[in-house]
Amino acid sequence: MQLPIPQANPKAAYANLRAEIDSAVHHVLDSGWYLQGEQVSAFEAEFAAWTHLKHVIGVGNGTDALELALRALRIGVGAEVIVPAHTATATIAAIELAGATPVLVDIDPALYTIDPEKAARAITNRTRAIMPVHLYGHPAALDSLLPLAQAHQLAVIEDCAQAHGARFQGTRVGSMGTAAAFSFYPTKNLGALGDGGAVGCQDSALAEQMRVVAQYGWRQRYISDDVGMNTRLDELQAAVLRCKLRVLDAATERRRAIAARYTQALAGHVVTPREQLGCEHVYHLYVIRSAQRDSLRHYLNEHQIATAVHYPLPIHLQPAYRGRLGDLGDFPQAERACSEIISLPLYPEMTDDQVDYVIETLLARDA
Numbered sequence: 001m002q003l004p005i006p007q008a009n010p011k012a013a014y015a016n017l018r019a020e021i022d023s024a025v026h027h028v029l030d031s032g033w034y035l036q037g038e039q040v041s042a043f044e045a046e047f048a049a050w051t052h053l054k055h056v057i058g059v060g061n062g063t064d065a066l067e068l069a070l071r072a073l074r075i076g077v078g079a080e081v082i083v084p085a086h087t088a089t090a091t092i093a094a095i096e097l098a099g100a101t102p103v104l105v106d107i108d109p110a111l112y113t114i115d116p117e118k119a120a121r122a123i124t125n126r127t128r129a130i131m132p133v134h135l136y137g138h139p140a141a142l143d144s145l146l147p148l149a150q151a152h153q154l155a156v157i158e159d160c161a162q163a164h165g166a167r168f169q170g171t172r173v174g175s176m177g178t179a180a181a182f183s184f185y186p187t188k189n190l191g192a193l194g195d196g197g198a199v200g201c202q203d204s205a206l207a208e209q210m211r212v213v214a215q216y217g218w219r220q221r222y223i224s225d226d227v228g229m230n231t232r233l234d235e236l237q238a239a240v241l242r243c244k245l246r247v248l249d250a251a252t253e254r255r256r257a258i259a260a261r262y263t264q265a266l267a268g269h270v271v272t273p274r275e276q277l278g279c280e281h282v283y284h285l286y287v288i289r290s291a292q293r294d295s296l297r298h299y300l301n302e303h304q305i306a307t308a309v310h311y312p313l314p315i316h317l318q319p320a321y322r323g324r325l326g327d328l329g330d331f332p333q334a335e336r337a338c339s340e341i342i343s344l345p346l347y348p349e350m351t352d353d354q355v356d357y358v359i360e361t362l363l364a365r366d367a
């Protein structure tokens, strides 16, 4: 068995597909066409079909994807966007980059996703959108959030950066809101060999506007109809993503199998993640909770098991946002989660031996 065990392992994902990826990369290098070519178009079509979206536009990264969705929907200065207090900073950064104001809401402590009742209470006459984050790979409570948004005529921009392919009542996340944003950061469930992202939607006019804003506001080359951005997925990353998309369903199944093995062995010893009835978690991260988080991480590290904390500080307590978006005590569930969570190693190439070793090591400490 190979030790140490990393928390995530993008190198193993590449090694698994080395011949295919190398050949795809060389094909692009030899083509002489590096942006907005056949690889990006093919990837957009393939990923759209896979995610059950009508339109997908490749962009530079997941943060750009969120910002682009907001800009295309003209949600900017003066608009409020409701968003969970426990997420990657990128979610909040994107709202501010678009000029809008993030309004943080506490999370459901069992699922780590936005609490829909608290989201309802945060709506004001300036609210223009709800941005649920399908954190760790578990769908947010779309059965409450979608009708809530509809009743108040709000856009729903799904942050699917950690949840490629997760299902809510049988339907893939990203396909039910107004727009969806994906990240292809190398460790994500669908990861590039560098930065990458995508936005998707079902509405043709919105898709067209997203394409325009993504590239300098151009409808025709060199003429900016709108104030735009420059955010593009490149041909090399698209070619790599096409190879990885072909095995994504199998990789997700493996993630789910490892998670099931962890949960079966660890439930009752630590707080294991919950999968809500009707939801299909894709386990981008396997997050447990422990009141002795830091000593547990130290112990695992001594046994060559790498862990991570996603994330150690909720948004409102981060130096850049503290006092502006909230203060200590404002979002107690997010604050508590941040002090107790640990992400265990989980990647599709992890062997059963390695999974068992993590379990045995954890249980040995408990004994």
Ligand SMILES: Cc1ncc(COP(=O)(O)O)c(C=O)c1O
Binding pocket: 061, 062, 063, 064, 087, 088, 090, 091, 133, 135, 159, 161, 162, 182, 183, 184, 185, 195, 196, 197
């Ligand atoms: C929940 C969430 N939203 C947005 C992002 C931003 O994605 P990127 O790093 O590709 O900009 C990430 C990834 O870091 C994320 O995990």
